[in-house]
Amino acid sequence: MKPGRIRYGMTAECRETREIMKVELICVGTELLLGSIVNTNAAYLSEKCAGLGFSCYFQTVVGDNEERLTQVLEMALGRADIVILSGGLGPTEDDLTKETAAKVCGKPLQLHEPSREAIRKYFADRGMEPTDNNWKQAMLPEGCIVLENHNGTAPGVIMETERGSVILLPGPPNELRPMFEESVAPYLAGLTSQVICSRTVKICGVGESRAETMVKDLIDVQDNPTIATYAKTGEVHIRVTANAEDKKAAQKLIKPVVKELKNRFGSHIYSTEEETTLEKAVADLAIANGLTITCAESCTGGLLSARLINVPGISEVYKSGVITYSNKAKRKLLGVKKSTLQKHGAVSERTAEEMAKGAASISKADVAVAITGIAGPDGGTEDKPVGLVYIACCVKGRTTVKKHLFSGSRDKVRDSAVSAALGLMRSCILEYYSKVTFGKEES
């Protein structure tokens, strides 16, 4: 074990050496240094490595420059067990990550026939001819582990050296992510005896500060698993994370904490599954109850429908929706009364209600949700400020209207309104089936 590794859990009773291995990230690319693109690879790789039980103490961004990349890689090898580099594996002369890393590791580049063949096939499948540059991508460090790229021409590389493992991944996220899942995650999992598991409890309809207050006592006394709250637009996620020697032991630590959170937040929890979004939870609820849904949107201009339609399989329950931006459209497409618009205005409880009822009646959908509000930056008054949004939901004739005052930019107000509308759809469907009553805390 190199001195940089941290040991822990080394009590007299614990005979097995457990160690947390350190991974360090180096993202290569001038476009990152110029701020032309945001470094989503670093967030992705960090999150995945943390999930596999690795610690990451440093991330570095450096340009396509041999001298500076060498400097950064040498330093990373001095303080981490595994160094993951992303970017700079392309076919052009600027791309020098592989050449530089191979030199630092003392591995000469050799032609790798299967990669050459894969590149030939990649171009042939697309009816294209590779350029001379492309063959450069088949030159790989001697003795390396080759990671197949199913989404591009640059293979990934793992070099195992006495100073640690060096992993090279392509920069485009649609190549890097599948390669990480398929090849790097299993490789890393084989290096460590320690796993970190986490489960996320996803909550809607409870504000961030209230959610924090509700779990503060748990956070204060818990060490393993740890509990952390994350505020999302219109949602709060609580992540419960445990270290253990295997997945089963970690899940055993997590289970009672998730149970306690379910006791405290009750029906406000819409999912504890990683891949379930709020819109998926709503869609699943509608599908399970055989309810068709429709949306009538004003200030959100189609965003709510677009989020719902993002759920595969939604076509079973979502048939149509309307965007009624003008007063005339609200009258014509939804049957909102002229007198309502004149007396209460387009942004009012009454208009929202008539929009939802009209949408339900015209589309014959079981659940109709309507949004009308002032997204800004202009259009606000003292009585009706920017951020004022009314959301109505009609479930089989029973209509609920909620008033919100959201803060932030036009985009933020619209995103908040969409999340609130999804939350309202969910609570109205549950209430209709008398499964729960919202508006009070669950015990």
Place this chain on the structure above:
Amino acid sequence: MKPGRIRYGMTAECRETREIMKVELICVGTELLLGSIVNTNAAYLSEKCAGLGFSCYFQTVVGDNEERLTQVLEMALGRADIVILSGGLGPTEDDLTKETAAKVCGKPLQLHEPSREAIRKYFADRGMEPTDNNWKQAMLPEGCIVLENHNGTAPGVIMETERGSVILLPGPPNELRPMFEESVAPYLAGLTSQVICSRTVKICGVGESRAETMVKDLIDVQDNPTIATYAKTGEVHIRVTANAEDKKAAQKLIKPVVKELKNRFGSHIYSTEEETTLEKAVADLAIANGLTITCAESCTGGLLSARLINVPGISEVYKSGVITYSNKAKRKLLGVKKSTLQKHGAVSERTAEEMAKGAASISKADVAVAITGIAGPDGGTEDKPVGLVYIACCVKGRTTVKKHLFSGSRDKVRDSAVSAALGLMRSCILEYYSKVTFGKEES
């Protein structure tokens, strides 16, 4: 001048020393190392610094740890003129960026009365009481320049030392960005005699590789300004960037290159303004010609409307839209013929055409655009694969239909379809007014 700085332009004729100063970024925060948040501050600060004429060779992310932060800061001070740190200025014990940086710079912390008063006022305005921790934020390094924070309680700090300037900024983007604009940008501008200006030529309807081929000769011979192409979904941006001693001189270098690009790409250029998006260009064109617009969307489920409605002032021309996901909705809301759906299917040239015509006729809009396609991941067949999208645009009775085959995920296909629809709206409006003919290159 320290040895790390790069000199250039030092010919016998050039008496003025021009130098590019180096800035280095250090983003502090465990949540970045865990991948819980994406490092948008790094992209923002890099882009701003590049725009001010500074070079950035390294960005580092490190956690809230005194030893590791000291190590990173010492290294940055050894290779850059200015080090910008973001994050870790909060009131809790975990936040130690200021304490660590002050120690590295040899500046003791002192109570800064105006900051103490600002913190008192910040809480009083919100009817809240500061906690004991909050006063920590008024302890600032001796002799520093204090940067006011109008959006939070942590003041920013500039420490000028013999080894370079160290700038501390709060981590939340809504505090960091205004502070950078108000205080840091003017400070940095005063340090350098060099400016970098750029102009972006935004193109739609021309593929990335064709655009690259069309400007390759320019890229090869240009040094100042430089020319770089960036592929966006459905668009290509060409950025022309010049160094000069002042803004005027830089713009003078840029102008003839932009003119040449206009010659080559003609009407495919929709804007050369930084803040103009494709949807804004389409909205502006509709407003300028007094044309109302409507959208009928199937596979994009409201995304096109949502993008259009994101343009402030759109309510002048956009009144309503529909999402017709099911065949029944296409018939009922748009009048698509049953026989068309039966004979050609929902994803066909004919259905797209009838959707656009129906939307125009029912909404009475001057411009109606319709999208129907297969976004995937399921639903594709050999004849009609995932990614097949038909887009129709009807301008005052004249309808054009385009067939596309997009690649990538469900999200990618939908985004590509929305961009293509905006491009089609633009070209159809221009063609209607016989301003240009698309489909051939402009000269």
